[in-house]
Amino acid sequence: MASCFVATAQTTISGKVIDDNNQPIPGANITLKNSSSGTVTDFDGFFSLTVQESPPFAIEVSSVGFESSLTDITSQISDLIIVLKEGTELDEVVISASRTPERIFESPVSVERFGIKEIKSTPSVDFYGGLEDLKGVDVNTNSLTFKSVNTRGFATFANTRFVQLVDGMDNTAPALNFVLGNLLGMTELDVNSVELLPGASSALYGANAFNGILFMTSKNPFDHSGISAYFKGGITSQEAAGDNEFYDYGIRMAHKFSDKFAAKANFSYLRGTDWFASNRINVLNANTDRSDPNYDGLNVYGDEVSANIRGVGVALVNLGVLPAGAENLLPNQSVSRTGYDEQDLNEYRAESIKFDAAMHYRPFADDFEIIYNGKIGKGTTIYQGANRYSIRNFFLQQHKLEFKNNNFFIRGYLTDEDAGDSYDTRFTGININRKWKDDQAWFGQYAGAFVQATLAGQLPEQAHLLARQTADTGRLLPGTPEFEQVFNQVTSDPNLATGSKFQDETQLRHVDANYNFAHITKDFADIQVGGSFREYKLNSSGTIFTDFDGPIQYAEYGIYTQVQKKMMDDRLKLTGSVRYDKSELFDGNFSPRLSVGYTLGAERNHNIRASVQTGFRNPTTQDLYIGLNVGRAILVGSAEDNLDRDIRTFDVSGNGQNLIGSSSVAITGRDAYENSFSVNSVRNGIPEASDVAIVKPEKITAFELGYRSKISRFVIDLSGYYNQYKDFISTESVLVPLYGKVGDGTLSLLALQNDDVEVYQAYTNSDVDIKSFGGTIGVNTKILGDFDLGVNYTYSKQDFDKKKDPDFRAEFNTPEHKVKATFGHTDLFKNFGFNTSYRWSDSYLWEASFGDGDIPSFSVIDAQINYKIPKLKTTLKVGGTNLGGDEYFTAFGTGFIGSQYYIGLSINNL
Structure with a gap:
């Protein structure tokens, strides 16, 4: 009898990763070279890695903000010390620009990165707000929990030209056609990196990747395991709302069960009081106030209903209610019903509940991975579109199954939304009025009282006042049980003729795939191919879309390829890509992109780039199938x-x-x-x-030039762009x-x-040529030793001849000039750091369906200090936003943005 056995070699390496100042680097990645086996350092920089391999071999150590290190291992070792040299943001690796890992320094187009280091040091209350400090980025604040990110102009809260991907999933609410900020997005503890790609990107990412893409990537439980948590609490301070408490807490749990299986779960909860919107300017005549008989206040609802009072008199005379000739005592002017202030119709509760879980399986303990990811979110916020909407108990869920390795991925996901208890504040005001007294009765009483007052010898101003008091006698008053009863009836009724509730259960199904042949074709070029399929199922029961008789479905698909080649001692980098997309409602579109990058200098520390690309945007679900009366107008989609x-x-x-x-x-x-x-x-x-x-797809041709360099301690990144739009989609009244x-x-x-x-x-689309152009410049350096200083400037301008199409609204909504700066130190002294940021925005005109108005220039200062407690693996952070207290707003009709002050604890957050 003979027997044999095979023994698997196993080697354990442990040690510590530190920086040039002998400070530990938490969250550094340690991986076996050319393998997926790896681990990360703990809060104190320590690590332990066990691999199924005998020495000699090499391990690679990397961390955002530091140069990577390759260390040869010749034997099992337990006290290895690895020192990482501090790098710059140009050394950081991004994936979004070319769908393949590359240094920012060599990226063929502009790209911004917001990593774990920046997330931890941002003075904003949350990481999403910290994106405001990136160059070229506009963040419009709709509410406390809903901020809209945009680049290169044409911004609204329904930001259909900007895409947000969370672990590859489009985070757009399919019926609304835009992202609700981070209300239902990613928990702060699970964010691994954020990349922002400004400008057109349709060649790789398809329809609607038109003005920019935000990529958020979560932490893999194989690399980041353990339990971490955070808590933040503080106050919001606003003149209209006063001082109100808010709190935000979350927990992340991840565990690597073996080399084959790992899992994680995240939960976060935020609650506070939103910014009150209390602008009562008369949108019909800014020079008048509520004494105007036809007053229509911006943040006042119900007063949109008006009638020509003489016409009402004619009808009453015809009915015999008024004597013949009485109509001649009534002025030939419109009179509006008395409205309710927004704060009478909205409790201003801001809430966000997020939960997600993922299971990661590596059947062969290598780079091939199968991932199931489920996300659910529930939130309450305010959205401003054609009207102001109370998004209450809005629910969004996403479920994804993905197969991938280092060379390919294929993923499919479902997005399902439920409007919950959301309602339209404008129709809430209108229909509360009508529940109490219908329009015919109210205007009839107004006209009758006006005639009587006139016959009694009163002047028109007095007659109008008496007529309104008469018609409003017994009106429902906010805060009374009678008002609350009718309010609940209206906001639970989805028929906008009598109620204001949104009823929506729209779905989006999406599949996309990519294969990178670089490992096969590396001697020639890096070649990628990919494609996607998307299907919409609109289901609002006729409350948003014209789906009275059942859901509306339509689909679109796309395929693409990219070839990337380095030449001339890897100094010259050529990238070419092309994509074809087809919607079943429109003809297909080709989107090519060509970029050239060249690295100069003996130390390879200068890079210039140039690119030209086209993009397109399909009309949204609302552009096509909406059928909604919003009070001031009826919105109608133009699908045939x-x-x-x-x-x-x-x-x-x-x-x-x-x-x-x-x-x-x-x-x-x-x-x-x-x-x-x-x-x-x-x-x-x-x-x-x-x-x-009839509306058709919108197209763009985008040109960009850029330069990146590292000169001594200065990192410089500048770019300029010029965009030409064709068939620009917007609306005409x-x-x-x-x-x-x-x-x-x-x-x-x-x-x-x-x-x-x-x-x-x-x-519809505009026949007029619309162009936009601009540029950014950013400079980062260290001063006074190791103090971090960053300054950037953004210029944005549109070129549109209003005279050629006076009814067309471009809605550029972007300041011409913006300046931002950050100043801080991660280790001012042992375990203590701080960071500050400053933003200045030029004045600009806001154009949107809710209203047009000037946005004054504003300056904002945010700051935070932090203290690490290594023994408890805890960081204490205290900070505030808008410390100057000068309230401002970024869109016409929203609440003024006040100040936030907070204190937070972060535990074991690597």
């Missing part, structure tokens, strides 16, 4: 099969009834495109037919007559004269 589904019935005036012999008419969405007046022509007194075409055909010469003009028109907001 949508135009005849949107059918609405409107009452006509007494004069109109005499003209057409009917008290009501039916209007379809098609009328907005084929039978409407240009708003601008009506304002100028020469009514003309609008020229609104048009006036649809309730009778007659535009151009008939008589009846449609009488409809205008009698105010028998409805405002529609149509989704």
Whole structure:
């Protein structure tokens, strides 16, 4: 009998990783060269790595902000000391620019990185807010928990030109078509890196990768195991809201069970009081206040409902309610109903609950990995679109299955949203009024009281005041049980004719794949191929979309390839890529990109780059299928099969009834495109037919030049861009007559004269050439020893001739000049550090469907100090934002942004 056995070699290496100042480096990666086996250092810089291999071999040690180190191992060792030299941000590795790892220094396009070091040192309350300090980045604050990131202009809160990917999953709410900031995103403890790619990126990432992409990558439990937690608490301070407490806490649990299986789970909870919006400017006449009979306040709702008071008098005379001739005592002007302030209709609760779990399986204990990732989020915030919306108990879930190794990935995920108890504040105000007293009764009482006051000899101003007091007698008052009862009825009713609730269960299904042939074709070039498939299922039960008779589904797909080649002693880097995308609703689009990078200098410390690329953006789900009355206008999507589904019935005036012999008419969405007046022509007194075409994909051609260098202790990064847009997607407001055909010469003009028109907001493209251009420059260095100093400047400008298309709204919404600076020290003295940031923004015009207005320039200072307690593996952090206390706002109609002061503890956060 013979027997044999095979023994597997096993080697353990342990030690410590430190920097040039003998300080430990927590969270450093230690990996076996050319293998996925690895570990990370603990809070004190210690590590222990066991590999199934006998010496000699090599281990690679790396950490963000430091130069990587390769160490040869010749025997088992337990006291290895590895010193990492401090590097610069140009040495950091990014993946987003080319879908393959490369140094920022050699990236073919502009890219920003926000890593673990920056997350820990940001003076902002959370890491997402810290993105404001990056050059070229705009962050518009919609609420305490909803911040919208944007680059290179054309920003709104419905930021459909900017994509956010969390572990490869598009974090867009599919019905809303935009990302709700980090409300339902990633917990701070699990963030491994954040990369931001400004500008067009359709060649690699497809439709809507148009103005930029934000990539957030989480920590792998194989590399980052253990339990970590944080807690933050403090106050928000605002003149309108006062001082209010907020708190934010989270926990991360991860464990590596073996070389084959690891898992993690994350949970976080935030709650506070949102910024109150209390701008009561009259949007119809900024020079008047609430004494104006036709007052329509910006953050006041219900007062959008108005009627021509003389027209009301004519109807009352015809009904015999008023005597003949009484209509002549009424002025020929519009009067609005009395509205409710936003704070009467919104509790301003800001809340975010996030949970995710992932299982990672490496069946062969190598780089091949199978990942299941599930994310659920529930939140309450405020969203400003065409109206102000209370997003209450909004729920979003994502489920992903991914197969990958160092050369490929294939992933599929589902995004499912539920609007929860969300409601429209404008229609809440409108329908609370109507529940109490319908419009016909209210305006009738107003007209009757005005006539009586006039006959009694009162002046028009006094007559209007008395008429409103009469019509408002018994009005529901905020805070009373009667008001609360009606408020609850309205906000739970999804029919906007009587309620204000959003009802939505829209889904998005997405599959994408990529294969990198670099390991096969490395002697020739790095070659990648990939593709994606996406399907939408719109399901709002007719409350947002025209899906009255069931869900609406449509799909789009794309394929791409990229070739990257280094030449001339690896100094010259050429990158070419092209992508083809097709939506079932539109013709296909090709998106090529070509970039050239060249490294100069004997020490290879200068790099210049140039790129040209095209991009495109498909119309969003709302551009295509929305059918929503938002009070000031009716939004109608322009998909061909949508135009005849949107059918609405409107009452006509007494004069109109005499003209057409009917008290009501039916209007379809098609009328907005084929039978409407240009708003601008009506304002100028020469009514003309609008020229609104069906929406189609938007295209961009983007040119960019850039330079990066390290000169002594200075790191310089500058870039400039020039964008040309074709078929730019936006909206145009048009006036649809309730009778007659535009151009008939008589009846449609009488409809205008009698105010028998409805405002529609149509989704279309501009024929006018729209261009934008700008640039950034950033300089980072160390001064006075080891103090970190960074300064950057951003210039942004659009080129659009308003005279050629006066009804078109470009909505650039970006300051021309921005300056930002950071100053700090990670170790001012033992275990103590600090960081400060300063931001200045130029004034600019905000254009959006909710309202247009000037945004004054503002300056903001944030600061934090921190103290490490190594024995407890804990960091104590105290800080504040907007320390100057000068309240500001970044969009017209939002609440003013006050100050936040916080204290936080972070435990075992590597």
